[in-house]
Each structure stands twice: as C-alpha cells, then as structure tokens.
Amino acid sequence: MSKAEIGIIGGSGLYGMAGLTEVREERVETPFGDPSDPFVLGKLEGRNVAFLARHGKGHRILPSELNFKANIYAMKKLGVTSILSVSAVGSLKEEHKPTDFVIPDQFIDRTFDRTATFFGNGVVGHVGFGDPICPIVSDVFVKACEEVGVVGKKGGTYVCMEGPQFSTRAESNLYRSWGADIIGMTNLQEAKLAREAEISYATLAMVTDYDCWREGHDDVTIEQVIAVMHQNSGNGQKVVKAAVRLMPSDLSASPAQTAAKFAIMTDKAVIPAETKAKLDVLFGKYW
Ligand SMILES: CSC[C@H]1O[C@H](OP(=O)(O)O)[C@H](O)[C@@H]1O
Numbered sequence: 001m002s003k004a005e006i007g008i009i010g011g012s013g014l015y016g017m018a019g020l021t022e023v024r025e026e027r028v029e030t031p032f033g034d035p036s037d038p039f040v041l042g043k044l045e046g047r048n049v050a051f052l053a054r055h056g057k058g059h060r061i062l063p064s065e066l067n068f069k070a071n072i073y074a075m076k077k078l079g080v081t082s083i084l085s086v087s088a089v090g091s092l093k094e095e096h097k098p099t100d101f102v103i104p105d106q107f108i109d110r111t112f113d114r115t116a117t118f119f120g121n122g123v124v125g126h127v128g129f130g131d132p133i134c135p136i137v138s139d140v141f142v143k144a145c146e147e148v149g150v151v152g153k154k155g156g157t158y159v160c161m162e163g164p165q166f167s168t169r170a171e172s173n174l175y176r177s178w179g180a181d182i183i184g185m186t187n188l189q190e191a192k193l194a195r196e197a198e199i200s201y202a203t204l205a206m207v208t209d210y211d212c213w214r215e216g217h218d219d220v221t222i223e224q225v226i227a228v229m230h231q232n233s234g235n236g237q238k239v240v241k242a243a244v245r246l247m248p249s250d251l252s253a254s255p256a257q258t259a260a261k262f263a264i265m266t267d268k269a270v271i272p273a274e275t276k277a278k279l280d281v282l283f284g285k286y287w
C-alpha cells in the first residue's frame, strides 16, 4: 500500500519539515541497506509526504558515503511519484547571490567514487538522461518561489563534485569557463536513480556562497554556508510547502514516469531470479 505520494529530501540545514500533521517515523528496509535516516511520514497541505534528511539527523553522513540507492528505493517503496529535493550550493556566477534559489535543469558530473544505477547483477538497462530534471516538478518549484515571494531562477547547470573538500580556485574557474551556474556534492546521483525509478525529481538549490572564484571576497567556509542556511531555511520550507500544494496529482505527462519502459536490454528470460526479486519494486511491471 502506498504511504506517501510526494518525497522531500532535506539537505544541509534542512533536517525536518515544519507543518506536518499525523506525523510518524518509519524505518524503511531496502535490498541496498539502510536509508540515511528513518523517514518522517505525515500530511502537508492535505497530501501524504515522506521527508528524509539526506545526511541524517545531526548531519552524520558525508556526500560520498550517502546510500543514494537505499534512499531512492525507499521512496519508491513508499509509493512516492515525485521528489522535492532541497540543497545548499555554491554560486559560480555573479548573478546567483547568497540566499537566491536556483532550480537547475542540467548537471555536470565531477564525482568519481559513487555508483548510481539500480541495474547490474544480470540486468542491463539504460534510461535517457538528456533532460535530467522533471519539467513539471521544476515548474512547481518556480511557481512556489513566486508565491512565497523569493527569487527562484528556472534552469541552470549544477556541477556535482565529489568533496568533501571544497573546490580549488583552478577547478572553480574551470567550471565557470564551462558556463556552469552552481556547485554541490549530492544531487546528480539522486537524479539518476530517481529517473531509473521513474520518480519525477527536481531540486531547490539554495545559494549559500560564492565558492572560491570571486576576487576580493572570502572563500567558502562552512560557517558561511550554515549562516546562510539558517537565514534561509524558513523560506526553503515555505517554498516546499507551496510546492506540495501545487504538485499535480497526475504526473503522467512527465517523461520521468515512464523512463524505464524501454530501458531494459537484457532478455527477460535470462535475468537471474534473485536480481528480479531485488528490483521488483522498481521494474516488476516490465518483466
Ligand atoms: C554544508 S556545505 C557542503 C554540503 O552542502 C551540500 O549538501 P546538500 O546538497 O545535502 O544540501 C553540498 O552538496 C555538500 O554536501
């Protein structure tokens, strides 16, 4: 039975959601191990939501240590069809100022220590990822920002770096020369796995700093990130609440909802039973 329709992943500085009713915590078991934390299930704006603190309560899990597969699988198991992700990011452009929100629509991958596919172990699949963000959820975030009265810029390229150290100045300038807008350490793997799981995914990226490229300006520090996040997490929660209300209950127009339909290359007859059992929640309807 589906327990939640809309998933919310809270990043650095967003470890809970105000305004939930009928709140209960639930540990979700997955074949990939434990998600970052127990899920907080409840109602927000009359909708069933599932909140997950990406780095766990108390911020215990490094970006490279995140069990992205368990987090996204658990969302699918709960019945989630869309994910509202919230993240802190550095700005790579003058025009994106600390406290601005950006809703990115592209990624550049600079990670090297993560796996981000549910396929493998006898089943080969390839989903399209040319447009990695769901346009419907992205629009919902843009409209929610307008309603709340905060700057919410539609589109932009998010560089996903490995971390946990911040970038060197040479790297930061390289990403700028590529035309990238913002930088963070977490969103690409979530977006990839959400796409395989046919969940519509978008991110509300909260600019906290100018990374380390801006002359005459201090390089990013964690103190700065936390100070801006504290200042902004109230607005972030207001935007998420409005986004939950604005989310269409029918997302069938989103390409994400059928992304795996033609993805599986492997002859169904040769997919190992164990792999099928493990991935049944995700792809059972296709075999
Ligand atoms: C706290 S600064 C670096 C940290 O913040 C971002 O996390 P999240 O995306 O979960 O908000 C960034 O990706 C890094 O993990």
Ligand SMILES: Nc1ncnc2[nH]cnc12
Pocket (backbone or CB within 6 Å): 088, 089, 090, 091, 161, 166, 167, 183, 184, 185, 208, 209, 210, 211, 212, 220, 225
């Ligand atoms: N400058 C930065 N680089 C990477 N991740 C970040 N998260 C917040 N600010 C960041």
